[in-house]
Amino acid sequence: MAREPSTPKLDPATLAAQALGWIEPKSRGVVPPIYPATTFERTPDYAPADRAYARPGNPTFEQPEALLARLEDGAAAMLFSSGMAAATAVFQALRPGDHVLAPKAMYWALRAWLLGFASTWGLGVELVDMSDLGALKAAIRPGQTRLVWIETPANPTWEVTDIAAAAEIAHEAEAILAVDSTVATPVLTRPLLLGADIVMHSATKYLNGHSDVVAGALVTARVDDFWQRVATVRTEGGAILGPFEAWLLLRGMRTLYPRVRLACASALAIARHFKDDPRLVGVLYPGLGHHPGHTVASRQMAGGYGAMLSLRVKGGRGAALAVASGVRAWTLATSLGGVESLIEHRRSVEGAGSTVPDDLLRLSVGIEEVGDLIADLEQALG
Ligand SMILES: Cc1ncc(COP(=O)(O)O)c(C=O)c1O
Numbered sequence: 001m002a003r004e005p006s007t008p009k010l011d012p013a014t015l016a017a018q019a020l021g022w023i024e025p026k027s028r029g030v031v032p033p034i035y036p037a038t039t040f041e042r043t044p045d046y047a048p049a050d051r052a053y054a055r056p057g058n059p060t061f062e063q064p065e066a067l068l069a070r071l072e073d074g075a076a077a078m079l080f081s082s083g084m085a086a087a088t089a090v091f092q093a094l095r096p097g098d099h100v101l102a103p104k105a106m107y108w109a110l111r112a113w114l115l116g117f118a119s120t121w122g123l124g125v126e127l128v129d130m131s132d133l134g135a136l137k138a139a140i141r142p143g144q145t146r147l148v149w150i151e152t153p154a155n156p157t158w159e160v161t162d163i164a165a166a167a168e169i170a171h172e173a174e175a176i177l178a179v180d181s182t183v184a185t186p187v188l189t190r191p192l193l194l195g196a197d198i199v200m201h202s203a204t205k206y207l208n209g210h211s212d213v214v215a216g217a218l219v220t221a222r223v224d225d226f227w228q229r230v231a232t233v234r235t236e237g238g239a240i241l242g243p244f245e246a247w248l249l250l251r252g253m254r255t256l257y258p259r260v261r262l263a264c265a266s267a268l269a270i271a272r273h274f275k276d277d278p279r280l281v282g283v284l285y286p287g288l289g290h291h292p293g294h295t296v297a298s299r300q301m302a303g304g305y306g307a308m309l310s311l312r313v314k315g316g317r318g319a320a321l322a323v324a325s326g327v328r329a330w331t332l333a334t335s336l337g338g339v340e341s342l343i344e345h346r347r348s349v350e351g352a353g354s355t356v357p358d359d360l361l362r363l364s365v366g367i368e369e370v371g372d373l374i375a376d377l378e379q380a381l382g
Pocket residue numbers: 082083084085087107110151155180182183201202203204214215216335336
C-alpha cells in the first residue's frame with residue numbers, strides 16, 4: 001500500500017514530517033491505517049506467505065521502521081515492545097561465553113540486566129569508562145570480545161563517547177559496535193555514518209515524544225547473519241510492539257525534528273543560565289565548554305548537544321530533594337524525551353546500588369517556554 005516519494009534527496013526533517021510521503025491508496029489519506037489483525041489468510045496449499053501471523057511482523061510496523069531506517073541511514077530497522085526489549089535482543093543474539101564491553105555510565109536498568117541476567121546466562125560482561133578510549137583499547141580482547149555497547153551522551157552525567165574511534169577499536173578486534181542513541185536522536189547524531197553497526201533507541205523517549213508509548217527500536221548498518229539472529233530473538237521471544245503503539249510512534253516521529261531542536265536550544269539556555277550559579281556544585285551538560293565531552297560532542301553532534309542535563313545542588317541530598325519537590329512548571333517524574341519538562345532525584349529513582357551522586361537532579365527539557373522553566377528553577381533553588 002505504501003509508496004515512497006519520487007524525490008530521493010530530501011532532508012531527514014522533511015522525510016520525518018511527511019513520514020516518507022506515503023499515501024494510503026484506497027482513500028488517498030496522508031495518514032496510514034492501523035492493522036489490528038493477528039492472523040492473515042493462507043492459501044489452501046499453505047504456500048509460504050509474506051505474512052501469516054502478527055508476532056513475526058505487523059503491517060503497522062512497516063512505516064515507522066522504514067522511516068527510522070532512513071533517518072539513521074541504516075539498511076533496516078526493527079521495533080520492539082520497549083527500549084529494554086530492543087537492547088537485550090542485541091545481547092541475546094550473542095552466544096554464552098562471548099565477551100562484551102559496556103559503559104560504566106549508562107542507563108541503570110540495562111547495566112543491572114547485564115550484570116544480573118546476562119552474566120548468569122553466560123555472557124562475560126565488563127564495564128569500561130567509554131569516555132576513555134585508552135581504557136576501551138586496554139579492555140577489548142581481539143577475537144573474544146563480540147560486542148562493544150556504548151551510550152552517548154550517557155545517563156546521567158552525559159559523558160560522551162567518540163563513536164568513530166570506538167568503532168575503529170571494536171572493528172580491529174572483530175567486534176561490533178552498538179550505540180544507545182536515545183538521548184542524541186538521529187536529529188543530532190547518526191552513529192551508523194560514524195562506523196557503528198547497530199543503533200538502539202528507547203523510542204519511548206524522543207522518537208515518540210509524547211510520554212504515551214513504551215517502545216524500542218534497533219537500526220542496522222547491514223542485514224547480515226547477526227541482524228537475522230536479532231530478528232529471531234524478537235519473533236521467538238515475542239517482544240513486539242502493538243499496532244496502535246506503532247501507529248502512535250509514527251505520528252510522534254513526524255514532529256521529531258522541531259521538538260528536539262527546540263528542546264536542545266532550551267537545554268543550552270538553561271545550562272548557560274545556571275552554569276556559575278553559587279547554589280550549585282555544577283551543571284553537567286555536553287554543550288558547556290568545561291564538560292569533559294564537549295570537544296567530541298561538538299564533532300559528532302550536529303545542531304545541538306541534547307535536551308538532557310543534570311544539576312548538582314550544594315547541600316547534598318536534602319537540598320537536591322527540596323529543589324525537585326519545589327518546582328511547579330517542571331514535573332517531578334522519571335523518563336525523558338517528552339514535550340513536558342521533567343526533573344528527578346536520580347539516585348532515589350535508581351535505588352540501591354546506584355553510583356549517581358546524591359546531590360544530582362536529572363532534567364529532561366521539553367518544549368515549553370524556556371523563560372518559565374528557568375524562572376521555576378530559580379524559585380525552587382530559593
Ligand atoms: C538511554 C536509555 N536507554 C534505554 C532505556 C530503556 O528504555 P525503555 O524504558 O523504553 O525500556 C532508557 C529508559 O529510560 C534510556 O533512558
